[in-house]
Amino acid sequence: EVQLVESGGGLVKPGGSLRLSCAASGYTFTNAWMNWVRQAPGKGLEWVGRVKSKTDGGTTDYTAPVKGRFTISRDDSKTTLYLQMNSLKTEDTAVYFCASGTYHYDAFDIWGQGTMVTVSS
Amino acid sequence: EIVLTQSPGTLSLSPGERATLSCRASQSVSSNYLAWYQQKPGQAPRLLIYGASSRPAGIPDRFSGSGSGTDFTLTISRLEPEDSAVYYCQQYHNSRTFGQGTKVEIK
Numbered sequence: 001e002v003q004l005v006e007s008g009g010g011l012v013k014p015g016g017s018l019r020l021s022c023a024a025s026g027y028t029f030t031n032a033w034m035n036w037v038r039q040a041p042g043k044g045l046e047w048v049g050r051v052k053s054k055t056d057g058g059t060t061d062y063t064a065p066v067k068g069r070f071t072i073s074r075d076d077s078k079t080t081l082y083l084q085m086n087s088l089k090t091e092d093t094a095v096y097f098c099a100s101g102t103y104h105y106d107a108f109d110i111w112g113q114g115t116m117v118t119v120s121s
Numbered sequence: 122e123i124v125l126t127q128s129p130g131t132l133s134l135s136p137g138e139r140a141t142l143s144c145r146a147s148q149s150v151s152s153n154y155l156a157w158y159q160q161k162p163g164q165a166p167r168l169l170i171y172g173a174s175s176r177p178a179g180i181p182d183r184f185s186g187s188g189s190g191t192d193f194t195l196t197i198s199r200l201e202p203e204d205s206a207v208y209y210c211q212q213y214h215n216s217r218t219f220g221q222g223t224k225v226e227i228k
Contacts, residue, residue: 035217045158045166045209047217061216064122097165106213107156107171114165 002026002110004098009115016088022081022098022112029079031055033106036072036083038094050106051081088119123148123212125220133226140197142223144210149190154214157186157195159206166209170195202227
């Protein structure tokens with residue numbers, strides 16, 4: 001069974017840091033472009049960023065609001081994706097999903113269940 | 122950044138009716154890198170359409186996608202009660218962005 005399982009969410013103060021993990025199983029993680037998508041409470045979906053597969057260069061892209069604060073990385077030996085979040089702001093409060101596409105580039109057919117990040121004093 | 126604008130904001134229809142959801146892009150989405158998702162409360166989104174008009178395995182054929190360039194449409198041909206959800210379009214041609222969503226309510 002193809003599965004993505006996020007962990008690491010929680011409550012953090014503004015200015016703080018948090019690292020999310022996304023453990024993948026049941027498919028070829030090494031070849032996958034992996035993404036983070038977030039959803040603030042009661043709001044729509046926002047793409048956060050992506051890391052390509054190592055064979056495709058392993059490069060990262062981010063949405064403007066998180067550039068310079070968030071870092072996406074991957075450990076193919078552990079089939080795990082990470083999101084390091086620094087200098088957190090209240091507007092980063094959201095459910096964070098990891099997601100991947102197996103049909104057509106970054107059309108995401110595989111999603112985790114999400115992990116909640118709350119930034120509040 | 123490509124901005125996606127979805128309309129209407131909310132659609133209220135009866136079972137068996139046809140739903141037509143629109144997604145308009147601020148610039149052309151090349152090669153039809155456009156997807157549609159369904160999201161129910163408390164769940165992760167589910168991919169319904171990729172490449173503007175292709176369905177992944179397991180998606181009922183009452184869901185269909187069409188369009189090109191800057192105008193795309195998701196059609197649900199015969200609404201069923203379980204289709205009550207929020208639907209998002211997403212482009213993955215130039216970075217990745219989502220529309221703001223259309224809520225479909227079943228009367």
